[in-house]
Amino acid sequence: MASRRNFIRTTTLGITAATFYPLINKGESAISKHPASASELPVGIADFTFRHFDIPQSIQMMQRLDIHSMSIKDFHLPLNSTKEKIDEVVKQYRDGDVTIYAVGVIYMKDKDAVDQAFDYARNVGVDIIVGVPNHDLIDYAEQKVKDYNIKLAIHNHGPEDKLYPNPQIAYDLIKNKDARMGLCLDIGHAQRAGVVPAKAVLKYGKRIFDLHIKDVTKAENDGKAIEIGRGIIDFPSFVKALRKIKYPGHCSIEFEKDMKDPLPGIAESIGYFKGVKAGTV
Amino acid sequence: MASRRNFIRTTTLGITAATFYPLINKGESAISKHPASASELPVGIADFTFRHFDIPQSIQMMQRLDIHSMSIKDFHLPLNSTKEKIDEVVKQYRDGDVTIYAVGVIYMKDKDAVDQAFDYARNVGVDIIVGVPNHDLIDYAEQKVKDYNIKLAIHNHGPEDKLYPNPQIAYDLIKNKDARMGLCLDIGHAQRAGVVPAKAVLKYGKRIFDLHIKDVTKAENDGKAIEIGRGIIDFPSFVKALRKIKYPGHCSIEFEKDMKDPLPGIAESIGYFKGVKAGTV
Numbered sequence: 345m346a347s348r349r350n351f352i353r354t355t356t357l358g359i360t361a362a363t364f365y366p367l368i369n370k371g372e373s374a375i376s377k378h379p380a381s382a383s384e385l386p387v388g389i390a391d392f393t394f395r396h397f398d399i400p401q402s403i404q405m406m407q408r409l410d411i412h413s414m415s416i417k418d419f420h421l422p423l424n425s426t427k428e429k430i431d432e433v434v435k436q437y438r439d440g441d442v443t444i445y446a447v448g449v450i451y452m453k454d455k456d457a458v459d460q461a462f463d464y465a466r467n468v469g470v471d472i473i474v475g476v477p478n479h480d481l482i483d484y485a486e487q488k489v490k491d492y493n494i495k496l497a498i499h500n501h502g503p504e505d506k507l508y509p510n511p512q513i514a515y516d517l518i519k520n521k522d523a524r525m526g527l528c529l530d531i532g533h534a535q536r537a538g539v540v541p542a543k544a545v546l547k548y549g550k551r552i553f554d555l556h557i558k559d560v561t562k563a564e565n566d567g568k569a570i571e572i573g574r575g576i577i578d579f580p581s582f583v584k585a586l587r588k589i590k591y592p593g594h595c596s597i598e599f600e601k602d603m604k605d606p607l608p609g610i611a612e613s614i615g616y617f618k619g620v621k622a623g624t625v
Numbered sequence: 626m627a628s629r630r631n632f633i634r635t636t637t638l639g640i641t642a643a644t645f646y647p648l649i650n651k652g653e654s655a656i657s658k659h660p661a662s663a664s665e666l667p668v669g670i671a672d673f674t675f676r677h678f679d680i681p682q683s684i685q686m687m688q689r690l691d692i693h694s695m696s697i698k699d700f701h702l703p704l705n706s707t708k709e710k711i712d713e714v715v716k717q718y719r720d721g722d723v724t725i726y727a728v729g730v731i732y733m734k735d736k737d738a739v740d741q742a743f744d745y746a747r748n749v750g751v752d753i754i755v756g757v758p759n760h761d762l763i764d765y766a767e768q769k770v771k772d773y774n775i776k777l778a779i780h781n782h783g784p785e786d787k788l789y790p791n792p793q794i795a796y797d798l799i800k801n802k803d804a805r806m807g808l809c810l811d812i813g814h815a816q817r818a819g820v821v822p823a824k825a826v827l828k829y830g831k832r833i834f835d836l837h838i839k840d841v842t843k844a845e846n847d848g849k850a851i852e853i854g855r856g857i858i859d860f861p862s863f864v865k866a867l868r869k870i871k872y873p874g875h876c877s878i879e880f881e882k883d884m885k886d887p888l889p890g891i892a893e894s895i896g897y898f899k900g901v902k903a904g905t906v
Contacts, residue, residue: 408889410855571892573899574691580904608689608892611852615893618854619900623861 385586385621387614388413388445390556390598391420393606399433403440405607409614413594415446415474415554423450423464430467445594446554448474448528449499455484462488472553472593474499474528476507482517482525489524497528497553502536503565510537515548528554530598535560535577536567542578545585552591556598557617569600571609573616580624666867666902668895669694669726671837671879672701674887680714684721686888690895694875696727696755696835704731704745711748726875727835729755729809730780736765743769753834753874755780755809757788763798763806770805778809778834783817784846791818796829809835811879816841816858817848823859826866833872837879838898850881852890854897861905 389411394402399420406412414437421433437444447468450461458481465473472495477485489496498514501507508514511527511534518525529552531541545552559575560567572579586595595617599610670692675683680701687693695718702714718725728749731742739762746754753776758766770777779795782788789795792808792815799806810833812822826833840856841848853860867876876898880891 409893410852571691571896573896573903579900583904608888611889612690612892612896615852615854615896615898616900616903617896619860619897619902620904621900622854622897623864623901623904 385583385591385595386413387411387617388415388594388596389610390415390596391417392449393597393599393603393610395419396604399436400440403437403442405610406442407440408607409611411597411614412441413443413445413596415448415472415594415596416444416468417448418450421447421468423460425464425467427467430464434468444468444470446470446472446474446497446528448472448497450475452477452481452485454478455481458485458488462492462494465494466492471495472497472528474554476501478507479517482521486521486525489522493524495524495526495553497526499528499556500530500533500537502533505533510534510539511544511548512539515551518551523550526551526553528552528556530556530558531577531582532556532558532560532567532569532598532600535563536565538563540578540581542581542585545582545589545591549589552589552593554593555591555595557595557613558598558600559613571599571601571616572597572613579617579620583620583624666864666872666876667694668692668898669696669875669877670891671696671877672698673730674878674880674884674891676700677885680717681721684718684723686891687723688721689888690892692878692895693722694724694726694877696729696753696875696877697725697749698729699731702728702749704741706745706748708748711745715749725749725751727751727753727755727778727809729753729778731756733758733762733766735759736762739766739769743773743775746775747773752776753778753809755835757782759788760798763802767802767806770803774805776805776807776834778807780809780837781811781814781818783814786814791815791820792825792829793820796832799832804831807832807834809833809837811837811839812858812863813837813839813841813848813850813879813881816844817846819844821859821862823862823866826863826870826872830870833870833874835874836872836876838876838894839879839881840894852880852882852897853878853894860898860901864901864905 391414447465447470452458452461452475461473474497476499485496500511500514503509511529514527527548534541534544559570559572559577561570561575563576597613599606602609672695728746728751733739733742733756742754755778757780766777781792781795784790792810795808808829810825815822815825840851840853840858842851842856844857878894880887883890
């Protein structure tokens with residue numbers, strides 16, 4: 345641990361030691377790390393949030409944020425990694441008190457990419473792939489889901505996307521497939537596509553395996569990422585809907601504003617979401 | 626503004642340019658700065674939060690946090706400042722889109738200190754002094770309140786304090802005085818003194834002129850400051866109580882953890898409080 349801290353103190357990638365100072369001390373973490381309410385609608389991080397940071401920096405930010413679950417993105421663990429490399433990286437996160445619960449977003453343009461994604465997920469040890477498969481690969485992916493007993497959660501983008509411009513298109517493709525075929529609902533992209541997140545939750549119900557939560561400035565194509573609570577998404581209704589369907593998965597923040605200095609914005613977003621959870625009955 | 630930014634980029638007080646990058650752009654601020662809900666129980670900052678930072682750094686943090694109201698502390702504007710100096714500093718904040726709505730906490734140990742506090746408040750242009758007057762100065766302070774038509778909000782500390790170890794002691798001293806004699810309820814110190822913030826709000830009602838909001842790790846003397854939402858204060862009940870008494874003032878964050886690098890913790894605290902406001906009906 346000492347060497348990792350030193351590494352971070354000497355990096356010049358836009359984070360100073362001060363940003364991480366002081367580390368959570370043991371006394372505080374014992375109180376703050378696992379409050380009773382954290383087990384309901386647990387907050388995680390979609391690793392895309394940390395695209396400008398390396399693994400130690402990401403871990404330090406998650407420690408400061410008191411977040412301990414993450415969906416890993418391939419820039420921190422390439423899809424073609426050896427099992428040894430995968431084990432090493434998974435251990436690196438685990439040593440930082442971070443559990444990797446899903447992989448993705450993984451783009452799958454051919455059968456080889458599907459094969460690779462499922463082998464990768466099995467080696468990482470997760471039961472969810474957040475993926476963007478070409479439509480003509482859905483049947484092939486379903487077979488892999490059955491063979492590997494790993495869920496595929498199709499991730500929607502916004503109106504500008506050719507494959508999945510909204511979650512409904514993904515839902516229509518998987519609704520009659522194996523029950524382990526479902527969605528990673530990205531509520532920001534959904535809202536930009538005119539899909540109200542709370543309504544989507546109620547509509548897609550048990551087919552929602554993962555969530556990318558965020559806020560946007562407007563419910564239109566050109567809506568921009570913004571701190572959760574400052575935008576136009578109705579979070580109390582969203583939380584109520586998640587409770588209604590007894591959503592069992594993670595609520596993972598994907599923060600895409602100020603990406604070279606995201607910590608304050610992630611913190612505000614996490615705070616807001618937790619506050620809505622606490623306030624909403 | 627350019628020179629101020631440059632100043633911050635070159636400071637070495639524990640904040641890098643990255644911490645402030647990027648500044649809120651005009652397009653986003655137009656959307657985010659004054660949402661409809663911001664007018665109810667508006668969030669401000671108690672300047673003590675910024676004790677390790679100068680005025681430009683404080684303003685930059687408030688801009689990033691989308692906070693525009695502050696209770697100023699004397700390390701940013703000494704109590705013996707000339708009117709010219711006061712005007713200059715007030716303008717400096719105003720140019721940064723920050724309104725100073727109160728002064729304090731100001732300690733008053735003799736009549737001269739009371740005189741100075743009221744002249745200072747009048748020169749700053751606020752109608753609230755957050756103060757800690759010696760008990761034997763209450764009558765004298767009441768006369769000043771009447772003469773200046775400026776409210777005095779007595780600030781409680783925790784059990785370790787000799788003058789105001791809980792808000793009840795302050796309340797008992799002012800409850801039969803002029804209606805402009807009241808409290809700045811510090812909910813963290815109150816909770817450490819065994820006073821539940823929501824109950825205090827209902828009990829002191831219209832006599833609450835200002836709030837220092839925060840969270841603490843436990844409801845005991847040695848409870849420590851922590852991000853709002855991670856501690857033991859019941860914020861939904863607190864917000865409900867504020868709505869019940871139609872509290873007309875500010876809810877000012879006073880963040881006393883990680884004070885040399887407070888931005889992420891302040892952000893999480895603000896997010897949580899805003900989330901509770903949104904979620905609680």
